[in-house]
Amino acid sequence: MNWAIEVKDLTKKFGDFVAVDHITFSVKKGEIFGFLGANGAGKTTAMKMLIGISIPTSGTATVAGFDLNRYPDKIKQNIGYMSQKFSLYEDLTVVENIKFYGGIYGLSRKEIAEKSNKLIEKLQLQDVSKSLVNSLPLGWKQKLSFSIAMIHEPSIIFLDEPTGGVDPITRRQFWELIYEASEQGTTVFVTTHYMDEAEYCERVSIMVDGKIAALDTPEQLKLKFNSNTMDDVFYQLARGAKRSDN
Amino acid sequence: MRTIIFLLEKEFAQIFRNSAILRIIFVMPIIQLIMLPLAADYEVKSINCGIIDHDHSPYSRKLIAQIEASTYFKLVDYEQNITGAMTNFEKDKSDIILEIPAHFERDLIKEEKSNLLIVVNAVNGVKGNLGAAYISGIIRTFNQNIRMDWMNFPKMSPVPEIKIAPIPWYNKLMSYKNFMVPGILVILVTMVGSFLSSLNIVHEKEAGTIEQINVTPIKKHHFILGKLIPFWILGIVVLAIGLLISYIIYGIFPVGNIFLLFSFAAVYLVGTLGLGLLVSNFADTQQQAMFFSFLLMMVFILLGGLYTPIESMPDWAIMITKFNPAAYFIEVIRMIVLKGSGLKDILPHFFAISCFAVVFNVLAIWSYKKQV
Amino acid sequence: MKQFIIFVRKEFFHIFRDPKTLIIIIGLPIIQILTFGFALTNEVKNSKIAVLNPTIDETTTKIIDRLNASRFFEVQESIKNPKELDAAFKSGKIRMAVVFQNNFQESLQHSKKADIQLVADASDPNIATIVMNYASSIISDVQNELNPNFSIPYQINIATRLFYNPQQIGAYSFVPGIMAMVLLLISTMMTSLAIVREKELGSMELLLASPMKPLVLILSKVIPYMLISLFNWLIIVILSVWLMDVPIKGSFALLFFVSLVFIIAALALGLFISSITDSQQVAMMISLMGMLLPTLILSGFMFPIENMPIPLQVMSNIVPSKWYYTIVKDIMIKGLGIKAIWKETFVLIGMTLFFITISLKKFKLRIS
Numbered sequence: 001m002n003w004a005i006e007v008k009d010l011t012k013k014f015g016d017f018v019a020v021d022h023i024t025f026s027v028k029k030g031e032i033f034g035f036l037g038a039n040g041a042g043k044t045t046a047m048k049m050l051i052g053i054s055i056p057t058s059g060t061a062t063v064a065g066f067d068l069n070r071y072p073d074k075i076k077q078n079i080g081y082m083s084q085k086f087s088l089y090e091d092l093t094v095v096e097n098i099k100f101y102g103g104i105y106g107l108s109r110k111e112i113a114e115k116s117n118k119l120i121e122k123l124q125l126q127d128v129s130k131s132l133v134n135s136l137p138l139g140w141k142q143k144l145s146f147s148i149a150m151i152h153e154p155s156i157i158f159l160d161e162p163t164g165g166v167d168p169i170t171r172r173q174f175w176e177l178i179y180e181a182s183e184q185g186t187t188v189f190v191t192t193h194y195m196d197e198a199e200y201c202e203r204v205s206i207m208v209d210g211k212i213a214a215l216d217t218p219e220q221l222k223l224k225f226n227s228n229t230m231d232d233v234f235y236q237l238a239r240g241a242k243r244s245d246n
Numbered sequence: 247m248r249t250i251i252f253l254l255e256k257e258f259a260q261i262f263r264n265s266a267i268l269r270i271i272f273v274m275p276i277i278q279l280i281m282l283p284l285a286a287d288y289e290v291k292s293i294n295c296g297i298i299d300h301d302h303s304p305y306s307r308k309l310i311a312q313i314e315a316s317t318y319f320k321l322v323d324y325e326q327n328i329t330g331a332m333t334n335f336e337k338d339k340s341d342i343i344l345e346i347p348a349h350f351e352r353d354l355i356k357e358e359k360s361n362l363l364i365v366v367n368a369v370n371g372v373k374g375n376l377g378a379a380y381i382s383g384i385i386r387t388f389n390q391n392i393r394m395d396w397m398n399f400p401k402m403s404p405v406p407e408i409k410i411a412p413i414p415w416y417n418k419l420m421s422y423k424n425f426m427v428p429g430i431l432v433i434l435v436t437m438v439g440s441f442l443s444s445l446n447i448v449h450e451k452e453a454g455t456i457e458q459i460n461v462t463p464i465k466k467h468h469f470i471l472g473k474l475i476p477f478w479i480l481g482i483v484v485l486a487i488g489l490l491i492s493y494i495i496y497g498i499f500p501v502g503n504i505f506l507l508f509s510f511a512a513v514y515l516v517g518t519l520g521l522g523l524l525v526s527n528f529a530d531t532q533q534q535a536m537f538f539s540f541l542l543m544m545v546f547i548l549l550g551g552l553y554t555p556i557e558s559m560p561d562w563a564i565m566i567t568k569f570n571p572a573a574y575f576i577e578v579i580r581m582i583v584l585k586g587s588g589l590k591d592i593l594p595h596f597f598a599i600s601c602f603a604v605v606f607n608v609l610a611i612w613s614y615k616k617q618v
Numbered sequence: 619m620k621q622f623i624i625f626v627r628k629e630f631f632h633i634f635r636d637p638k639t640l641i642i643i644i645g646l647p648i649i650q651i652l653t654f655g656f657a658l659t660n661e662v663k664n665s666k667i668a669v670l671n672p673t674i675d676e677t678t679t680k681i682i683d684r685l686n687a688s689r690f691f692e693v694q695e696s697i698k699n700p701k702e703l704d705a706a707f708k709s710g711k712i713r714m715a716v717v718f719q720n721n722f723q724e725s726l727q728h729s730k731k732a733d734i735q736l737v738a739d740a741s742d743p744n745i746a747t748i749v750m751n752y753a754s755s756i757i758s759d760v761q762n763e764l765n766p767n768f769s770i771p772y773q774i775n776i777a778t779r780l781f782y783n784p785q786q787i788g789a790y791s792f793v794p795g796i797m798a799m800v801l802l803l804i805s806t807m808m809t810s811l812a813i814v815r816e817k818e819l820g821s822m823e824l825l826l827a828s829p830m831k832p833l834v835l836i837l838s839k840v841i842p843y844m845l846i847s848l849f850n851w852l853i854i855v856i857l858s859v860w861l862m863d864v865p866i867k868g869s870f871a872l873l874f875f876v877s878l879v880f881i882i883a884a885l886a887l888g889l890f891i892s893s894i895t896d897s898q899q900v901a902m903m904i905s906l907m908g909m910l911l912p913t914l915i916l917s918g919f920m921f922p923i924e925n926m927p928i929p930l931q932v933m934s935n936i937v938p939s940k941w942y943y944t945i946v947k948d949i950m951i952k953g954l955g956i957k958a959i960w961k962e963t964f965v966l967i968g969m970t971l972f973f974i975t976i977s978l979k980k981f982k983l984r985i986s
Contacts, residue, residue: 051461052460052461053457053460053461073463073465076461076462076463077463079461081458081461083454083457083458083461084454085453085454085455085457087454087455087457087458088455089256089260089455090453091260091263091264092256092259092260092263096255096256096259099252099255100252100253100255100256101462103248103249103251103252103255104249104252104253104459104462104463104464105462105463106248106249106463132263269903277911278911281915281930282915284926284927284930285915285916285921285926285930336948336952336954336958354772354774355772358772358773359772359773359774359775360773360774360775361774361775361776361777362774362775362776362777363776363777364776364777376744376747376748379747379748379751382751382776383751385774385776386774388774389772389773389774392772392774393772396772406726406727406730406731406732406761406764407730407731407761408726408731408732408733408734408757408758408760408761409731409732409733409734410734410736410753410754410757410758411733411734411735411736412736412738412750412754413735413736413737413738414737414738414740414743414746415707415737415738415739415740416707416739416740416741417740417741417743417746418740420740420743420746420747421743422743422744424741424743425741425742425743445899449899528638529638530638531636531639532898532899532902533636533639533808533811533898533902534636534638534639534642536902536906537639537642537643537646537803538638538642540906541642541645541646541649544646544649544650544653545649545653548653548654548657548658549653549657549658553658554658555662555742555745557663557664557665557666557713558661558662558663558664559657559658560656560657563653563656563657566657577710580741581708581710581741584741585707585708585739585741586708587708587709587710588708590709591705591708591709591710
């Protein structure tokens with residue numbers, strides 16, 4: 001199987017409102033896949049379905065080899081997730097956060113200790129490892145969040161707007177982590193609305209009004225839409241959108 | 247199973263770091279146990295009594311002296327007429343007025359009967375009732391003595407007399423604090439069990455960490471257990487601290503089996519925790535959780551027989567109290583602490599709160615959705 | 619001015635978009651009124667009692683029947699053996715046991731006296747006293763009837779009249795307390811939470827940076843809660859008067875005015891709380907511990923202040939609701955006018971000014 005994620009006609013309705021409208025796409029193993037769209041286009045809703053916290057209204061998906069409708073729990077064992085709010089416990093220390101999530105994903109205490117040391121060293125958090133997370137600067141929190149989401153070595157990692165609110169250099173550093181993970185074979189599914197980050201992805205899909213309006217490599221998309229930047233591609237697609245920032 | 251241990255480690259780390267919660271858990275029992283019983287002193291003392299004496303006879307003066315001598319009453323004024331006395335009434339300076347009519351003594355001796363008027367300020371119902379009761383008692387005794395003076399009793403008593411002896415059991419000193427303090431302990435435990443626990447979970451909801459948890463493979467019931475166990479432990483600890491404080495400050499030591507008390511508390515806590523969880527499943531913000539828990543607590547406490555007896559309530563209210571877990575615990579804690587009731591006596595209560603524990607928790611787990 | 623209205627509207631939107639809180643705020647006073655008004659009473663009735671009567675005879679039967687017939691008592695069971703008394707009390711089945719001596723009637727007729735013991739469960743000492751008292755008077759009545767030919771000489775008859783609350787309805791003293799509590803909850807707690815929430819979310823800075831004067835900003839936050847408080851207050855008044863016949867013997871206008879003053883005091887208190895913390899949780903805890911609990915305990919509506927130890931009595935003077943409670947009681951139930959309440963009203967106004975001044979000062983500090 002070469003596909004990490006296979007989605008077919010996935011739909012989510014809230015009453016009459018169709019947030020996600022029969023989307024179909026697939027993500028290759030080890031790929032860095034950008035899931036783009038304007039605010040309100042439905043990308044967060046779609047992602048929530050894929051990570052198993054929102055039940056699809058209709059459609060199917062296979063994530064990490066498991067059927068979404070039948071085995072959401074097995075999926076959760078094999079994926080990692082980093083939410084918009086970074087979801088670390090602000091009132092726990094760095095070490096305590098690592099220990100907690102490691103334990104939740106079934107790692108032994110020995111494994112947790114090992115990984116914890118490695119992680120702290122890699123991110124150079126030695127001085128703050130016993131500090132509360134809420135004392136860390138935003139960029140560090142993001143990197144820590146990502147690393148913790150990877151602690152159980154999942155085959156896919158889902159990132160929901162992971163780099164909000166930091167400067168471009170910090171963002172760049174974050175993407176180093178993503179590259180590293182991808183090189184090691186982890187599939188990366190990332191949503192963002194920074195269009196320059198779209199360039200870092202291998203393939204990109206753009207959602208408009210709940211549907212996938214385009215899916216291809218950044219280069220191909222730029223060619224297709226006669227643009228120099230992903231920004232412009234996006235603008236052309238999203239311009240005609242009926243749903244925009246509300 | 248291991249996951250629960252990790253969850254517990256996290257919860258305790260958070261709780262001990264949260265000074266607000268810590269302050270509540272330790273300071274609250276102290277404040278409530280010290281302030282409340284001091285304030286909630288329904289023990290009536292110094293009822294302010296206004297006297298209007300139209301007679302100014304030896305008998306009227308004797309009666310007044312006896313009232314003055316009683317520890318229950320404080321004579322606040324001697325008015326000339328009822329209007330003056332009523333003014334004091336309005337200002338809440340007096341709670342009760344005794345009017346002795348003119349010719350009181352003369353009528354009593356000559357016609358062998360006389361009348362007295364008591365006017366009670368019934369705005370505060372308890373004081374009114376008790377005040378009237380006490381003063382009636384004093385008047386009756388006074389009456390008896392007069393009768394004896396005039397009738398050479400012991401030898402020839404034409405009137406058969408029923409001697410009534412009131413005998414208090416279990417709280418022989420009739421201390422109102424003995425009654426209140428155990429009840430307050432129930433409030434404390436309930437607060438930890440439902441109020442704090444629901445706030446805690448909603449706090450996670452607001453912070454977004456619950457979403458993260460829902461993505462992990464943690465099973466629903468593990469997560470819930472991980473949330474409930476710390477507060478269960480805290481509830482028991484608070485009960486223990488409370489009992490200790492009650493003993494040190496008020497000398498209250500349970501007559502019955504302490505272990506039985508804790509067993510009951512253990513099951514009760516499971517129930518209230520379930521309720522707290524249920525509330526948190528439906529609240530989106532901490533403010534909602536707080537207001538709703540507050541509302542629940544008020545109803546539980548007020549309709550739980552803490553201050554006013556359940557049997558005095560109208561039937562529909564009594565029916566409601568059957569569904570109030572706190573009512574059972576309030577009754578049980580008083581039974582065990584003051585009377586030494588045993589397992590046999592509280593079986594029906596045990597059964598009731600076990601049902602609550604099951605129902606609330608089932609509802610809570612069922613309504614907690616990892617998926618939307 | 620227009621900006622002001624916009625901000626007030628925004629605040630109202632916030633409030634109405636949170637239907638769950640709204641329901642609770644409106645529901646709370648209603649539930650409390652129903653509870654206090656109808657369910658809670660210090661009156662004693664239907665007390666379950668047991669009878670221990672070794673010799674069944676005419677007199678004892680008469681006494682027992684009379685006790686049972688009264689609305690105060692319900693004879694639950696007949697005990698044969700004094701040893702069973704303890705068990706009956708322990709199981710919570712009875713509140714009092716009436717214990718007749720052996721051969722009661724015989725003793726009464728021949729020895730001219732007979733003993734009855736009223737053994738009461740003194741766990742609740744006040745109820746025990748009242749219950750024993752009622753039983754005593756019923757038994758005394760029976761005794762008087764037994765001796766129709768002997769009118770007891772030298773009898774002092776006591777007539778008792780109850781003022782202000784002749785039917786002993788609990789509602790009269792509780793309703794003012796509920797008013798105080800609910801107004802505090804809404805005006806103080808919700809206002810402080812609303813302001814602190816903006817601080818937590820960071821939007822406070824935004825508002826401060828706007829061209830609106832800070833005073834106007836604060837007013838815009840406060841007005842919606844004042845209106846909601848007034849609305850709630852009206853509900854309480856309507857419910858009390860209509861459902862529970864609580865009178866408004868005094869002037870309604872005066873009552874309204876005084877309540878307005880109290881609401882403003884509560885709002886000022888809310889402002890004060892919001893000026894000393896940035897966290898919602900802390901604001902909540904302060905409101906609860908520092909304000910609601912003292913109101914419940916020290917305002918005088920549940921427990922008589924004069925019974926409290928002096929330090930607590932002194933403390934109760936700092937609690938705004940204590941003053942309000944006195945005023946409302948005086949107006950509603952005693953029908954008194956300004957002359958009687960002007961002192962308390964001044965205290966309230968003074969407290970309001972105090973809170974507002976401190977809040978403003980802290981606020982200015984923040985801006986600078």
